[in-house]
Amino acid sequence: MAEKMPAIVKTKPAYGAELVEVDVPKPGPGEVLIKVLATSICGTDLHIYEWNEWAQSRIKPPQIMGHEVAGEVIEVGPGVDTLEVGDYISAETHIVCGKCYACRHNRYHVCQNTKIFGVDMDGVFAEYAIVPAQNAWKNPKGMKPEYATLQEPLGNAVDTVLAGPIAGRSTLITGAGPLGLLGIAVAKASGAYPVIVSEPSEFRRELAKKVGADYVVNPFEEDPVKFVMDVTDGAGVEVFLEFSGAPKALEQGLKATTPGGRVSLLGLFPRDVTLDFNNLIIFKALEVHGITGRHLWETWYTVSSLIQSGKLNLDPVITHKYKGFDDFEEAFELMRAGKTGKVVFFPHKG
Ligand SMILES: NC(=O)c1ccc[n+]([C@@H]2O[C@H](COP(=O)([O-])OP(=O)(O)OC[C@H]3O[C@@H](n4cnc5c(N)ncnc54)[C@H](O)[C@@H]3O)[C@@H](O)[C@H]2O)c1
Numbered sequence: 163m164a165e166k167m168p169a170i171v172k173t174k175p176a177y178g179a180e181l182v183e184v185d186v187p188k189p190g191p192g193e194v195l196i197k198v199l200a201t202s203i204c205g206t207d208l209h210i211y212e213w214n215e216w217a218q219s220r221i222k223p224p225q226i227m228g229h230e231v232a233g234e235v236i237e238v239g240p241g242v243d244t245l246e247v248g249d250y251i252s253a254e255t256h257i258v259c260g261k262c263y264a265c266r267h268n269r270y271h272v273c274q275n276t277k278i279f280g281v282d283m284d285g286v287f288a289e290y291a292i293v294p295a296q297n298a299w300k301n302p303k304g305m306k307p308e309y310a311t312l313q314e315p316l317g318n319a320v321d322t323v324l325a326g327p328i329a330g331r332s333t334l335i336t337g338a339g340p341l342g343l344l345g346i347a348v349a350k351a352s353g354a355y356p357v358i359v360s361e362p363s364e365f366r367r368e369l370a371k372k373v374g375a376d377y378v379v380n381p382f383e384e385d386p387v388k389f390v391m392d393v394t395d396g397a398g399v400e401v402f403l404e405f406s407g408a409p410k411a412l413e414q415g416l417k418a419t420t421p422g423g424r425v426s427l428l429g430l431f432p433r434d435v436t437l438d439f440n441n442l443i444i445f446k447a448l449e450v451h452g453i454t455g456r457h458l459w460e461t462w463y464t465v466s467s468l469i470q471s472g473k474l475n476l477d478p479v480i481t482h483k484y485k486g487f488d489d490f491e492e493a494f495e496l497m498r499a500g501k502t503g504k505v506v507f508f509p510h511k512g
Pocket residue numbers: 204205318336337338339340341342360361362363366381405406407408410411427428429430431453454455500
């Protein structure tokens with residue numbers, strides 16, 4: 163096996179990243195080495211690439227980027243008895259402590275000592291990568307690598323959409339970025355109707371329709387609250403799923419939700435948000451959920467089954483596929499410009 167490999171590395175504390183030759187790592191105790199078959203870009207990778215305030219406070223270059231992955235185990239480190247060479251895996255990115263109050267209540271998704279690979283340590287934008295065995299998820303052999311790598315963000319979408327009843331429920335999704343698009347796919351596969359999507363980008367509204375949205379609205383040109391009221395005969399939606407992180411979308415979504423309805427919030431807001439809590443949440447008796455990460459490991463079972471059911475319309479979500487990493491800068495710039503859904507790399511060119 164090769165001793166060196168190309169990897170997308172955050173080399174400096176500045177905008178961008180570099181494609182460099184690095185050593186193929188050796189798995190330590192409790193780790194496995196995988197051959198990366200597919201890996202996809204997350205919004206968090208973009209923040210690291212752009213070197214925003216959050217990245218500056220958390221990332222310690224030089225570091226291999228990336229955390230969404232599908233790969234084959236090619237070497238097993240000391241003490242690993244749950245995996246063997248040839249296993250086809252994806253990975254939960256949150257490395258949890260198992261010891262804190264949250265973990266001891268089986269709330270691993272909110273472990274207070276969470277570390278994330280590709281964020282707090284080297285990641286998977288490389289031909290080979292290390293995965294902690296405790297974070298590996300075994301995939302069925304037949305699952306396409308381009309779907310298997312999407313399971314981690316799909317887990318975010320599944321926890322958002324399935325935080326309450328969804329079948330047959332009128333649903334508003336704000337934001338059709340990569341996560342919102344996955345949310346649309348999950349909502350449609352789960353029987354939501356009608357699914358109304360509010361998204362300012364025309365490109366992404368078109369993608370939303372391809373994935374299965376029943377209605378789309380441009381919130382910068384039309385009032386999405388009036389739009390929802392018209393579609394729902396004045397009732398408002400039963401379910402509001404926030405995937406944009408835009409404060410305005412949150413307010414509009416709350417206004418468009420029917421009294422007694424359910425609100426699940428995944429988008430991260432860039433600043434504190436001011437809201438009329440009394441009229442928008444309390445007097446409407448809304449059920450509000452904050453969503454983070456994935457439930458371990460219930461969410462992974464659901465995601466894997468949804469993919470295997472064939473009911474998730476993922477192909478339109480994957481807008482860009484790259485063999486190798488040579489064009490990684492183009493991929494990141496397209497994503498920055500909002501001209502993509504999910505972007506998938508297949509690191510091995512052969
Ligand atoms: N809670 C978690 O665990 C978790 C995990 C992953 C991502 N996230 C967050 O989820 C959100 C979605 O992720 P993404 O990668 O799809 O982000 P993204 O920035 O690519 O997508 C956001 C979309 O919202 C749209 N938008 C902007 N203003 C809007 C408005 N007023 N109304 C409706 N839509 C509007 C944008 O055009 C864009 O298409 C982000 O805020 C991200 O930080 C949270």
